[in-house]
Structure formats: C-alpha cells, structure tokens
Amino acid sequence: MTEVLVIGGGPAGAAAAILLARGRARVTLVEREAAAREKVCGEFLGPDAAALLDGLGLSLPALGALPIEGARLAAGRHEAGWRLPFGAWSLPRAVLDEALLALAIESGAKVLRGAAVSTAWRDGADWCARLSGGDLLRGGALVLATGKHELRGHARPKLGGAVGLKLPLQLAAPLPEAVMLLPFRGGYAGLQPRPGGGANLCAALQRVEAADSRALLARVSAGSARAAELLRGAEPLLPRPMAVAGVPYGFRHRDGPSPDPGLYRVGDQFAVVPSLAGDGVAMALAGGEEAARAILAGRPAPACHAALDHRLDRPMRWAGLLARGLDRAPGALALAARLSPALARLAAAQTRMPGFSAA
Numbered sequence: 001m002t003e004v005l006v007i008g009g010g011p012a013g014a015a016a017a018i019l020l021a022r023g024r025a026r027v028t029l030v031e032r033e034a035a036a037r038e039k040v041c042g043e044f045l046g047p048d049a050a051a052l053l054d055g056l057g058l059s060l061p062a063l064g065a066l067p068i069e070g071a072r073l074a075a076g077r078h079e080a081g082w083r084l085p086f087g088a089w090s091l092p093r094a095v096l097d098e099a100l101l102a103l104a105i106e107s108g109a110k111v112l113r114g115a116a117v118s119t120a121w122r123d124g125a126d127w128c129a130r131l132s133g134g135d136l137l138r139g140g141a142l143v144l145a146t147g148k149h150e151l152r153g154h155a156r157p158k159l160g161g162a163v164g165l166k167l168p169l170q171l172a173a174p175l176p177e178a179v180m181l182l183p184f185r186g187g188y189a190g191l192q193p194r195p196g197g198g199a200n201l202c203a204a205l206q207r208v209e210a211a212d213s214r215a216l217l218a219r220v221s222a223g224s225a226r227a228a229e230l231l232r233g234a235e236p237l238l239p240r241p242m243a244v245a246g247v248p249y250g251f252r253h254r255d256g257p258s259p260d261p262g263l264y265r266v267g268d269q270f271a272v273v274p275s276l277a278g279d280g281v282a283m284a285l286a287g288g289e290e291a292a293r294a295i296l297a298g299r300p301a302p303a304c305h306a307a308l309d310h311r312l313d314r315p316m317r318w319a320g321l322l323a324r325g326l327d328r329a330p331g332a333l334a335l336a337a338r339l340s341p342a343l344a345r346l347a348a349a350q351t352r353m354p355g356f357s358a359a
C-alpha cells in the first residue's frame with residue numbers, strides 16, 4: 001500500500017495513524033506542536049471516548065483520569081443534580097494527546113512533531129503536502145485532522161462561530177466528582193475537578209468578548225448562587241483564559257457533487273459538536289477509526305464520510321438541542337431536570353454515540 005498522510009496529531013489524527021500503522025499501512029503524521037500543550041477543552045470524557053480508547057489500548061484510569069460520577073445544572077434560582085447513567089472521566093488534554101501520539105509511534109507510524117503543513121493538493125494519483133519548512137510529502141490518501149485550524153484550500157465553510165475559553169483554577173474548596181453546568185449571560189460554562197487537584201473551567205460564549213480571568217470568573221459567578229459559591233476564592237492559574245474563536249458548533253461536513261476519493265475528513269474537520277453537551281474527543285476518535293478502516297479496505301472518502309455521519313447523527317442532534325436549551329432557557333432546563341432526573345439521565349445517554357451509552 002502507498003503512504004498515507006495524516007495532518008494533525010489530535011485524537012482524530014492519532015487514532016487514524018495508530019490503526020493504519022497496525023493495519024500495515026505506511027503512515028506519516030504531521031503535528032505542528034513540538035511538545036505536549038493544554039488545549040481549549042472541558043476535558044470531560046464519556047463512555048464512548050473510554051471505549052474507543054480501550055480499543056486502541058489506552059485505559060483512562062491507567063492514564064490517571066479522575067472518575068466523574070454526577071452532573072449538576074445551576075441556572076439563576078433553579079438547580080438540579082443527577083447521577084450520570086454511564087462512566088465518565090476528567091483527564092487533561094496534554095496527557096491524553098501525548099499518550100495517543102506515543103501509541104502512534106509505538107504502533108509504527110512516522111510522527112513529525114513541530115512541523116506544520118502549509119498546503120496540500122492532489123497531483124495525479126497522489127496527495128502532496130508541503131511542510132512550512134519547505135519539505136514535500138506524498139501519499140495515496142490524505143487524512144485531514146487539523147481540528148479547529150483550517151488548512152489553506154480545504155477550509156470548512158464559514159459559519160459564524162462561538163468562542164471557547166478554558167481556565168485552569170485552584171479552588172478554595174474541592175469539587176465533588178461531578179461536572180457542573182453553569183449557564184450565564186451570553187454563554188455557559190462547565191466546571192469539573194482535574195486529577196491531582198484543581199479544576200477546569202471551560203466556557204462557550206455566543207460572541208467574541210475580551211475577558212481576563214477575573215472578569216470571566218465574575219461573569220460565570222453572576223449566573224447562579226451555586227456558581228458564585230463554587231468559584232468564591234478561586235485562583236486562576238492563567239492571567240487570561242486560553243481562547244479559540246469562530247468555533248462552528250453544529251457544523252457537519254457534506255460532500256459536494258464530485259468529492260475527492262482520497263481526502264478523508266475527521267474530527268472537528270468533519271463535525272463540531274456543541275461543547276459540554278457532547279464529546280468532541282469521542283467523535284474525533286471515531287472519525288480516525290472510520291478513516292483508517294476505510295483506507296485499509298480501499299473504501300473511498302465519501303463512503304467513509306457517510307458511515308461516520310450515520311454514527312454521529314444522534315449525538316449531534318441531542319447535543320445541539322441541549323446546547324440550545326443551555327443558551328436560551330437554562331432555568332427551564334434546570335427545572336425539568338430537577339422534576340425528572342430520569343429525563344436528564346436519558347438526555348445525557350442520547351448525547352453518546354449509539355452502542356456506548358451504558359454504564
């Protein structure tokens with residue numbers, strides 16, 4: 001088999017590279033970051049992510065992940081708490097992404113770190129990728145896994161976009177092993193404990209607004225008495241939150257009338273699930289898995305995209321509904337969850353990929 005090029009070493013690209021290498025394909029993965037780095041992410045991993053990682057040979061508990069057993073939603077004067085109907089975990093992305101890249105190398109993939117692809121194009125039967133240093137790579141198939149970053153010539157359509165923020169914190173009092181959903185004016189946040197202490201505050205804002213860490217804490221605290229209580233005395237570990245703008249929540253790739261059979265889109269380049277409502281990491285791992293299977297079996301990209309779209313359909317729809325509720329009617333959502341925790345558990349289960357929602 002000819003070489004496969006994978007651009008991007010997040011969960012989607014790494015999963016594809018691991019499975020391609022294990023399937024005896026020659027694979028080169030290019031990741032622009034030279035070393036482990038924090039990423040804007042709530043770091044909540046559900047049973048679908050855990051099962052997909054298990055399938056690759058990575059165990060979340062062995063990586064030091066912290067179990068997350070419950071969820072709580074506090075909006076204004078309404079509040080609800082429920083046990084999650086499945087196992088879930090908190091793990092820093094720097095740890096997860098490094099473990100996946102190490103496994104890709106161990107599986108036999110060639111991994112180029114600290115090298116960015118500046119452009120990629122089709123040349124006859126091949127795909128070519130130019131590295132920013134000038135080197136040229138060639139392969140029979142290209143896996144586009146650049147996450148939220150667009151590759152010149154292959155950008156997703158502009159869909160407006162929200163802003164994602166992440167702020168690691170030291171809290172005055174430890175959090176329970178639960179994810180807290182904290183809507184506030186103009187957005188909503190997720191707060192959960194991190195392994196080894198501290199917490200991760202992650203927010204999805206409807207529009208770009210400059211905010212330093214203290215201003216973000218004040219905004220989230222204003223959303224409910226519970227948020228104010230949890231964040232009282234919190235010490236931000238960064239002067240400004242990490243930010244990513246133009247996040248196209250709800251984006252789903254659609255092939256045009258004459259799609260390239262050798263260009264496989266995965267992860268956030270294929271679909272972007274609303275933050276804190278569904279697991280983007282699980283979907284990225286599923287995309288990497290689907291692309292690797294298709295390439296090894298000689299199935300063209302449009303068939304791979306159709307299969308992946310089918311797998312992601314339910315969580316995309318349910319996470320979209322949940323995110324709309326958090327943005328537009330968070331009090332009503334909290335009230336409904338308080339009156340019927342069973343309904344909250346059912347909704348949480350529906351945001352998982354089919355086949356992965358059991359405890």
Ligand SMILES: Cc1cc2nc3c(=O)[nH]c(=O)nc-3n(C[C@H](O)[C@H](O)[C@H](O)COP(=O)(O)OP(=O)(O)OC[C@H]3O[C@@H](n4cnc5c(N)ncnc54)[C@H](O)[C@@H]3O)c2cc1C
Pocket residue numbers: 007008009010011012013030031032033039040041042043044045115116117118145146147148149151163164165202203204244247266267268269273275276278279280281282284
């Ligand atoms: C605010 C927010 C909160 C979130 N919370 C959660 C959560 O709690 N749980 C969850 O499961 N998901 C969450 N997500 C979603 C999740 O972070 C993404 O869906 C997931 O990271 C997608 O994986 P990926 O592999 O497609 O992309 P990424 O993880 O973004 O990886 C892409 C990689 O490609 C590299 N790259 C980019 N361009 C190039 C290039 N030209 N050349 C070489 N390398 C390149 C980047 O350096 C990066 O490492 C959240 C997202 C946001 C914005």
